[in-house]
Amino acid sequence: MIKKKKRAVTIKDIAREAGVSISTVSFAFNGTAPVAQETKDRIFEVINRLNYRPNSAARGLVTRKTNNICLFTPHPTSDFFSFSGNGVFSDLMQGIGEVLDQKDYNLLISWDTVGHKAKTPKLIRLIREQAMDGVLICLPSQDSSIINELNEHNFPLVIIGGADKNTAVNTVDVDNHEISYRVTRHLLELGHKRIAFISPGQLEFLVCEDRLEGYKEAMSDAGLKLRDDYIYIGDETESSGYRAVETFLSLKEPPTAIVAGRDIQAVGVLEYTKEHNIAVPETLALVSFENSQHAEKHGITSITTNLYEIGKEGAKLLIKLLNRKKERAAQNMVIPSGLVVRTSSKPSVSEPPAPSDSTEEEVTRVRTRGRKT
Amino acid sequence: MIKKKKRAVTIKDIAREAGVSISTVSFAFNGTAPVAQETKDRIFEVINRLNYRPNSAARGLVTRKTNNICLFTPHPTSDFFSFSGNGVFSDLMQGIGEVLDQKDYNLLISWDTVGHKAKTPKLIRLIREQAMDGVLICLPSQDSSIINELNEHNFPLVIIGGADKNTAVNTVDVDNHEISYRVTRHLLELGHKRIAFISPGQLEFLVCEDRLEGYKEAMSDAGLKLRDDYIYIGDETESSGYRAVETFLSLKEPPTAIVAGRDIQAVGVLEYTKEHNIAVPETLALVSFENSQHAEKHGITSITTNLYEIGKEGAKLLIKLLNRKKERAAQNMVIPSGLVVRTSSKPSVSEPPAPSDSTEEEVTRVRTRGRKT
DNA sequence: AGTGGCATTGAAAGCACTTACATTCATCAG
DNA sequence: CTGATGAATGTAAGTGCTTTCAATGCCACT
Numbered sequence: 001m002i003k004k005k006k007r008a009v010t011i012k013d014i015a016r017e018a019g020v021s022i023s024t025v026s027f028a029f030n031g032t033a034p035v036a037q038e039t040k041d042r043i044f045e046v047i048n049r050l051n052y053r054p055n056s057a058a059r060g061l062v063t064r065k066t067n068n069i070c071l072f073t074p075h076p077t078s079d080f081f082s083f084s085g086n087g088v089f090s091d092l093m094q095g096i097g098e099v100l101d102q103k104d105y106n107l108l109i110s111w112d113t114v115g116h117k118a119k120t121p122k123l124i125r126l127i128r129e130q131a132m133d134g135v136l137i138c139l140p141s142q143d144s145s146i147i148n149e150l151n152e153h154n155f156p157l158v159i160i161g162g163a164d165k166n167t168a169v170n171t172v173d174v175d176n177h178e179i180s181y182r183v184t185r186h187l188l189e190l191g192h193k194r195i196a197f198i199s200p201g202q203l204e205f206l207v208c209e210d211r212l213e214g215y216k217e218a219m220s221d222a223g224l225k226l227r228d229d230y231i232y233i234g235d236e237t238e239s240s241g242y243r244a245v246e247t248f249l250s251l252k253e254p255p256t257a258i259v260a261g262r263d264i265q266a267v268g269v270l271e272y273t274k275e276h277n278i279a280v281p282e283t284l285a286l287v288s289f290e291n292s293q294h295a296e297k298h299g300i301t302s303i304t305t306n307l308y309e310i311g312k313e314g315a316k317l318l319i320k321l322l323n324r325k326k327e328r329a330a331q332n333m334v335i336p337s338g339l340v341v342r343t344s345s346k347p348s349v350s351e352p353p354a355p356s357d358s359t360e361e362e363v364t365r366v367r368t369r370g371r372k373t
Numbered sequence: 374m375i376k377k378k379k380r381a382v383t384i385k386d387i388a389r390e391a392g393v394s395i396s397t398v399s400f401a402f403n404g405t406a407p408v409a410q411e412t413k414d415r416i417f418e419v420i421n422r423l424n425y426r427p428n429s430a431a432r433g434l435v436t437r438k439t440n441n442i443c444l445f446t447p448h449p450t451s452d453f454f455s456f457s458g459n460g461v462f463s464d465l466m467q468g469i470g471e472v473l474d475q476k477d478y479n480l481l482i483s484w485d486t487v488g489h490k491a492k493t494p495k496l497i498r499l500i501r502e503q504a505m506d507g508v509l510i511c512l513p514s515q516d517s518s519i520i521n522e523l524n525e526h527n528f529p530l531v532i533i534g535g536a537d538k539n540t541a542v543n544t545v546d547v548d549n550h551e552i553s554y555r556v557t558r559h560l561l562e563l564g565h566k567r568i569a570f571i572s573p574g575q576l577e578f579l580v581c582e583d584r585l586e587g588y589k590e591a592m593s594d595a596g597l598k599l600r601d602d603y604i605y606i607g608d609e610t611e612s613s614g615y616r617a618v619e620t621f622l623s624l625k626e627p628p629t630a631i632v633a634g635r636d637i638q639a640v641g642v643l644e645y646t647k648e649h650n651i652a653v654p655e656t657l658a659l660v661s662f663e664n665s666q667h668a669e670k671h672g673i674t675s676i677t678t679n680l681y682e683i684g685k686e687g688a689k690l691l692i693k694l695l696n697r698k699k700e701r702a703a704q705n706m707v708i709p710s711g712l713v714v715r716t717s718s719k720p721s722v723s724e725p726p727a728p729s730d731s732t733e734e735e736v737t738r739v740r741t742r743g744r745k746t
Numbered sequence: 747a748g749t750g751g752c753a754t755t756g757a758a759a760g761c762a763c764t765t766a767c768a769t770t771c772a773t774c775a776g
Numbered sequence: 777c778t779g780a781t782g783a784a785t786g787t788a789a790g791t792g793c794t795t796t797c798a799a800t801g802c803c804a805c806t
Contacts, residue, residue: 008503010792012792021756023795027794056502057439058430058791059793061792061793066430109480129427385763396786399765427762430762431791432763432764
C-alpha cells in the first residue's frame, strides 16, 4: 500500500469526479436547491463511491453550527453519578443519546474541573470557542451563576433535574416537590403521624431541597408540626440510610414511618430493620424515590423518577430550541411519576398489588412562564 | 439591552483594537512566533477585555485538529455500563476526563446506534467528517471489524478493556487472563480441586473470554480436567450469580469453590449460600473480580481492576499518539491488579487481614509488539 | 423570430483562522 | 558609509464548505 499524505475526500473531489461545480454538489447533498435528477444521481454515485462526508469544521465555520451538544454534569464521582445506586447516569445518557443520535447531534460531556476554580469554567470556554450549539445541564446546585450567565447571553440551554424555579429557563424534570408531597401523603393516609425524612443528599442540590420541601408541606398541610430531629441529611450510600434509622429510632419519640430520599437509602433502612428485627411496615413504614431495581427487589414502595424519559425530553426540548428562530417563553416540562406501592408501606399480603397510581395514565404537564428577554 | 445579531469576537476585532495585524495576534496568542513584549501585553489586554477565544471551527479547518476525542462504548444499557454494579463507568470516565481536561481536549461520547445496522456506523461517520482527532474504544466485542477499519486507516486509536491480542493496536487494560489465572490459583493453593467458574457476561466480550481462559489454564496447569458443567455464563445481575450456584450445587459432584466473574455475581452467590445456610468459605469458597464496594462490604476475596487508572492511562496514551509524528509500534499497557483476600476464601478470623498481594507494590508492565504498517 | 420565464448550473465571496513568505527597520561588521 | 543580519510585523494564500447572484439553455407563447 502506497503511503501518501492521504487527505480526506473533499467536495471539490466530488465536483471534479462528477463533472459539476462544487455548489451543485452542495445543493444536491444538502437538498438546498433543485438539481436535475440525472446530475443528482451522478453526484451521489461519486459520493458513495468515495465515501464522502463534508468536513465538519469547514461546514461549521460557515453555518455556525457544530452539531455538538454538551451535557454538563456535576463531577462524575459526586453524589449525582451514583444517584440511585446504579444505572441512573446510564439511563439519563441513553435518553439523551437516543434523540441526539437520531438528529445527528454529537454528545459532548463536560463537568466541573476539580480544583481549577481560578480558570474560566470549561463550559464557558467551550461556548466562547463556539464548540457547541447548546447545553444540557443536569442536577445543578443552587449556585446558578453559570446558568445565569448562559441565560443572559441567550445561549440555548435546558436544565435537567432540579431547576431553580425563580429563573426563567427551560427545564425538564419530575416535580420533586410534588412527588415528595405525594409519597408523604401516602404515609399520612395510612394513618402515620410521626414521619421522618432522609434527604437524598446535600440540600444545595435542588432535587434534595425540593424533596424536603414537599415532605414539609405535606406534613404541614396535615396539621402536623415539623421536627428537626425527624430530618436527616443522607447521601448516595446505603449506609447513610442505615445511620438515619439508627438515629431516628434512638429518639424518645421515634417515627413510625420514613420517607427515604432515594431507593438505596431505603435499602440501608431495611438492612437495619432486618438486623434489629423491626417489623416493616407494621412498626416502621417506608417509602422512597426512583422506583429502581432496588425498590423492586426489596419490596419498597417508591415513586418513579424516569431518568430515561427526562433525558429524552430534555434533548428534544433543546433541539427544538436550536431550530427556533424567534425567542419564546421558557418552558418547564414535568415528567409524570407514578407511585408504586409495595410491602414496605402496606401489610404484606403476597405479591405487591397493582400500583395505586399508574405512570401510564398520567400525561406530561407542561407549564410555561414568562421570560424577560 | 439592545439586541443585535451579536457576533462573537474574532481575531480581527482583537487586531483592530490592538492596532496590529491578525497574524501578530495569532503569533502572540499561540506563542508561535516572537512578538515584542510591549505589543504582546497590549494584545493580551484586549483579548482579556473582550473575552476572546479563537473559533474552534475556523481553527480546526486549517490545523486539521478538533481537540475532540471520542469515547466509543457498547450501548449504555448493555452489560458494560452496569459492569461492577455501579460506578464503573463513572470511574472510567473520570480517569479519561481528568487527563483530557488537563490537555484541553473535549470528550465526545458515542455508542452503537440501536437497530441502525444499515446505516454507516456513527463512529465511521464522525471520522469521515473529521469531527475528532482520536478514539478510545472500550470493551469491544470480538467483532473487531470497526477496529480493523480504523486501524488500517491509521486512525489514532486506543482500546480499553479487552483487546484482541492478535491485532496490532494500542491497548490499556488489566491482564484479564493473568488475573483470572491468579484468582483461580489462589483457590487451588487453598487445596480446592472442584472449582467452578461464572462468566461475567457473554463470551463475545473479550474480557469474559479472557477471564474464562485464565481460569481454564490455571485448572489445566494444576492437572485438573475441565468440566463444562462447572462453567456458567452469567450476566451483569446479582441473580445470575444466584442461579449459577444453584445450578452448580445441584450437580452430583458440586464444586467446593467458585470463581465469580464479577463482584455483583459473587453477591448473588452469597445471597444463595446465606439462604441455604451454606458455610462460606468452609463448604464453598468464593473469589471474584473488581474489588468493588460490594466485595468490601460482603467480605469477598476479589482482585482489583482499576478502571479509573485504566481510563487515565488510555487517555494519556491516545494523546501521546496524537502528538507523535512518526509511526511507532503498538503498545499494550497493562494496569497492575492486586488480590485482596477476604473472608470468602479464608477461614473467617475477625477482620480481613492485609492483602496477600498489594496493588501498590506492582509496577505497570508495558509490552510492545510489532505492527505491520 | 423574439421574448419572457423557468429550471439548472456555475462563479465567487465569504466564514475565522494559521502560516509561508515578504517587508520594514534598526543594528552592526567591514 | 554600506550592505548584511535578524527581530518584529504585515500580506496574502489557503483551509472546505455554504450561499448569493449571475449565467445559461430550453421551451412556450406571442
